[in-house]
Amino acid sequence: xxxxxxxxxxxxxxxxxxxxxxxxxxxxxxxxxxxxxxxxxxxxxxxxxxxxxxxxxxxxxxxxxxxxxxxxxxxxxxxxxxxxxxxxxxxxxxxxxxxxxxxxxxxxxxxxxxxxxxx
Amino acid sequence: xxxxxxxxxxxxxxxxxxxxxxxxxxxxxxxxxxxxxxxxxxxxxxxxxxxxxxxxxxxxxxxxxxxxxxxxxxxxxxxxxxxxxxxxxxxxxxxxxxxxxxxxxxxxxxxxxxxx
Numbered sequence: 001x002x003x004x005x006x007x008x009x010x011x012x013x014x015x016x017x018x019x020x021x022x023x024x025x026x027x028x029x030x031x032x033x034x035x036x037x038x039x040x041x042x043x044x045x046x047x048x049x050x051x052x053x054x055x056x057x058x059x060x061x062x063x064x065x066x067x068x069x070x071x072x073x074x075x076x077x078x079x080x081x082x083x084x085x086x087x088x089x090x091x092x093x094x095x096x097x098x099x100x101x102x103x104x105x106x107x108x109x110x111x112x113x114x115x116x117x118x119x
Numbered sequence: 120x121x122x123x124x125x126x127x128x129x130x131x132x133x134x135x136x137x138x139x140x141x142x143x144x145x146x147x148x149x150x151x152x153x154x155x156x157x158x159x160x161x162x163x164x165x166x167x168x169x170x171x172x173x174x175x176x177x178x179x180x181x182x183x184x185x186x187x188x189x190x191x192x193x194x195x196x197x198x199x200x201x202x203x204x205x206x207x208x209x210x211x212x213x214x215x216x217x218x219x220x221x222x223x224x225x226x227x228x229x230x231x232x233x234x235x
Contacts, residue, residue: 035223043207044121045162045226091161105150105213106175107224111161 002027004094006110013082014118020067021077021113023092031097034068034075035107040088048090051075053097079115087117122146125210125227133235137198140230144191144212150174151193152224153185154209162209168193197232205234 003026013019025034036048051059051068058066063083067076079086093107122145132138144151153165164177168187179185182200187193197204208231211224 043229043231045209045211045224047223050223105169106152106164106167106177107162107211108164109162 002029002032002094002096002108004092004108004110006092006113008113009111010114010116012116012118013079015082015084017082018078018080019082019115021079021090021092021115023075023077023110025073025075025092025094027073027094027096029096029098033095033097034066035093035095036064036066036075036077037091037093037109038086038088039091039112040085045091049077082117084117084119087115089114121225121227123210123212123225123227125208125230127230128228129231129233131233131235132200134200134202136200136234137196138200138232140195140197140208140210140232142193142195142210142212142227144193144210145225148212148214148225149191150213151187151191152211152213153179153193153195154211156207156209156229157203158206165195200232200234202234205232207231 005024032053034051038046038048049061063080065078089112091112092110124143126141149170152167154162156162165179166185167175171187182198185195207229209229211226
């Protein structure tokens, strides 16, 4: 079974600075997807960024970018120019790409990292 | 707005009782997932349905059951409730088709269950 580990329960950053959230995963599959979701105090789950394992290029969405190291099974999220609205719980998630597998479709989440942004 | 609708948003009940949580997926999505999030915890996968059939099961208790109806809405039934069942229950949906290249799940706002 796949597992996702976020080793940083809490992180903090000054407004306008850059912060990196870590995530590692364990899988024997070669085809999969990785995601970062944000959960603000409203508790809504919001997709931040996604990465397809077959793509070598790191995904970028405005101020959010990832460092995907497939061999190391590492998937970190970098937030640049941090804003107060970035304060939230961030979850890393894994999805199998094996359409025939019983786990196809569902996301496996890490335990989350609480990000605090200081003004 | 994700397009996924969950009701009720909040529910308070007593131990031993039974509740039903309802989810309407995004228009066109055939796959529905249920997740449980206890206080300050990650999301634990409960169960997945695809076009009316159970597709995958996680650590779902025997006291819990779910189903997906022909109109694709889903219900999660929680019975013989215990204090530890207090949590935020999320429903999510996805297209889950061969041509689906995104893979993301779209989440509802959750149903917060409090068992007293």
